[in-house]
Amino acid sequence: MSKQKVIVLAVRDQGLSVTDAARRYGVSRRWVHELLRRAAEGGLDAVEPRSKRPLSNPRRTTEAATSRILDLRGELVTAGLDAGPVTIAWHLEREGLRPPSTSTIRRILHTAGLITPEPKKRPKTSLHRFEADQPNETxxxxxxxxxxxxxxxxxxxxxxxxxxxxxxxxxxxxxxxxxxxxxxxxxxxxxxxxxxxxxxxxxxxxxxxxxxxxxxxxxxxxxxxxxxxxxxxxxxxxxxxxxxxxxxxxxxxxxxxxxxxxxxxxxxxxxxxxxxxxxxxxxxxxxxxxxxxxxxxxATPKAAPSGAKQGDHWRRRIDRVDQFGKLTLRHAGQLRHIGIGRTHARKHVLMLIHDADVTISDATTGEIIRELTIDPERDYQPRESGQRKTPRS
The missing domain is CATH 3.30.420.10 (Ribonuclease H-like superfamily/Ribonuclease H)
Known part of the structure; x- marks a missing residue:
């Protein structure tokens, strides 16, 4: 029998005064009166300890939020996308909703029977992740x-x-x-x-x-x-x-x-x-x-090949020969047109430029197509030295 019931019985059935009961059982007189009131209203069982749980919780997940979480889970799974608690929370934020914690979302999914236990899954602590520090580093x-x-x-x-x-x-x-x-x-x-x-x-x-x-x-x-x-x-x-x-x-x-x-x-x-x-x-x-x-x-500056550092005189450029067999390259502040030949039309090429020296190779096979030194007096750089000079534009 609980202490609360003993106090009530001592006063109600044994004639003990409220003051003596409070002194004997080490409680306040006010608490004894409260126990007697509860017993009078609800019987002896009413004096048992009551839950301290609040009658309402303003942070409790609403039925609408729970329903949306379950709907999102279904939509993401059907689309073949990740549908874990973190992803669901991210989508709720995008929809302008305040998501509950990921542990709450996981509990909602678990209660609905939508999470399959994976007891043999490798623990995260066993993984050693390696990550490049910058975009384009690897x-x-x-x-x-x-x-x-x-x-x-x-x-x-x-x-x-x-x-x-x-x-x-x-x-x-x-x-x-x-x-x-x-x-x-x-x-x-x-x-x-x-x-x-x-x-x-x-x-x-x-x-x-x-x-x-x-x-x-x-x-x-x-x-x-x-x-x-x-x-x-x-x-x-x-x-x-x-x-x-x-x-x-x-x-x-x-x-x-x-x-x-x-x-x-x-x-x-x-x-x-x-x-x-x-x-x-x-x-x-x-x-x-x-x-x-x-x-x-x-979010982060991109890395680049070691040979492409700022201040290096070498330039590397990936381009495509146009339908007329020509490439364009800006040199000394002017756009130059370089003749490659119609046989190479639409072909991807790699251009290595060092000051006025240019080496052009097939991007697929690596075959060198043309090597030249830019003539600063010409707009069009012909394939043959005897070809007519194109007037400057």
Missing amino acids: WQSDFTHWALADGTDTEILNFLDDHSRYLLACTAFAPVTVTTVVATFLTTAAEHGLPASTLTDNGMVYTTRLAGGRGGRNAFEHQLHALGITQKNGSPSHPQTQGKIERFHQTLKRWLTGQPRAHTLEDLNEQLEKFRHIYNHERPHRALDRRTPAAAYA
């Missing part, structure tokens, strides 16, 4: 397989910034070749600047290292060497080195699984461009403090 690249609606196999080539997880390029080919790797790399570099280094596996489209160097460097290695970019390759049979892009492939395929299966390569690339926008601009990343990759990529 680009990771790899490709993964994906089948079209008729079962045709395709290969999706990706370039991912190591620092920000920004998806620089995501394109499907059938199949990926060293030529497509070089072309995609140069197109990406033209848009985002050159990286200081790359990190890939040892696939033949990236390196001939494991082939014993037979045939020399491939086209990708040649371009990196010419541009002063450090090439890094993971250890054989150790994909953890490229962990970020390996994990990215899971995210990509989960999203693709939630989409209608593409019938053509063009359809698939349209889907990939849509995914690239979502991944970079509409999907927060836990490793980035809930920022999007686009925000993280833009």
